[in-house]
Amino acid sequence: MTTSDQPCRLYLISQSEIADADAFAATLDGVFKAGDVACFQLRLKGASDDAVVATAKTLMPVCEAHDVALLINDRADLAHEADVDGVHLGQGDGSVKKAKELLGLDRIVGVTCHNSLHLAFAAGEQGADYVAFGAFYPTETKKTEYHAEKDILTRWDEIVEIPSVAIGGITTDTAAELKEAGAHFIAVCSAVWQHADGPAAAVRAFNQILAD
Numbered sequence: 293m294t295t296s297d298q299p300c301r302l303y304l305i306s307q308s309e310i311a312d313a314d315a316f317a318a319t320l321d322g323v324f325k326a327g328d329v330a331c332f333q334l335r336l337k338g339a340s341d342d343a344v345v346a347t348a349k350t351l352m353p354v355c356e357a358h359d360v361a362l363l364i365n366d367r368a369d370l371a372h373e374a375d376v377d378g379v380h381l382g383q384g385d386g387s388v389k390k391a392k393e394l395l396g397l398d399r400i401v402g403v404t405c406h407n408s409l410h411l412a413f414a415a416g417e418q419g420a421d422y423v424a425f426g427a428f429y430p431t432e433t434k435k436t437e438y439h440a441e442k443d444i445l446t447r448w449d450e451i452v453e454i455p456s457v458a459i460g461g462i463t464t465d466t467a468a469e470l471k472e473a474g475a476h477f478i479a480v481c482s483a484v485w486q487h488a489d490g491p492a493a494a495v496r497a498f499n500q501i502l503a504d
């Protein structure tokens with residue numbers, strides 16, 4: 293993941309529960325057909341380790357078919373077990389160094405950096421492949437303690453080559469301003485899965501906005 297001349301792309305986060313992985317794989321296939329998605333993060337909360345790994349394995353062929361990187365949230369060990377493309381680590385989810393050691397240098401390790409350039413520099417020094425800033429807007433997907441302003445994306449883009457991901461309450465109304473501010477990826481959960489016209493329509497709409 294490098295920033296030079298790259299378009300701003302969509303980073304899709306799963307809902308926190310997936311009851312039927314096979315049915316969801318079919319949904320995801322339709323979503324990926326609707327437009328470009330760079331990454332899909334499996335963010336299950338409260339699922340057993342076995343369920344996370346099994347779900348990831350069910351979704352992997354769909355992600356591979358559409359050239360979408362599959363990441364598991366929180367757990368480098370489960371990302372290793374499922375042999376996915378990478379892991380997203382929060383500040384309490386372990387070190388980048390250990391995740392890279394376990395997964396291999398070719399796998400993606402992204403890090404939550406809230407609203408802090410300091411955390412982002414530290415993640416970058418440890419070898420993070422992207423840094424995530426947020427939450428930019430109110431969200432019901434997660435209880436957020438940190439609020440990020442758009443200028444952090446601009447400042448990061450001016451100084452560092454490592455891509456940034458903007459996250460938190462992003463909708464089709466706000467994606468463009470984050471792209472303009474310098475975000476390299478726009479991470480979205482509810483604005484896709486709860487879109488009035490369905491998730492495929494949402495991905496189509498985000499793609500139109502990010503392409504402008």
Ligand SMILES: Cc1ncc(COP(=O)(O)OP(=O)(O)O)c(N)n1
Pocket residue numbers: 303333335365366380381382383384385402403404424425434457459479
């Ligand atoms: C792309 C991206 N950015 C931030 C987060 C949040 O991670 P974390 O702080 O560990 O919180 P949880 O998602 O684990 O609740 C993320 N998942 N993805």
Ligand SMILES: Cc1ncsc1CCOP(=O)(O)O
Pocket residue numbers: 305426427430431432433434436459460461462479480481482483
């Ligand atoms: C996981 C996460 N981390 C910071 S905000 C957030 C929620 C993202 O979901 P949504 O796009 O629905 O606000």
Ligand SMILES: [Mg+2]
Pocket residue numbers: 365366380381382383385
């Ligand atoms: Mg986490």
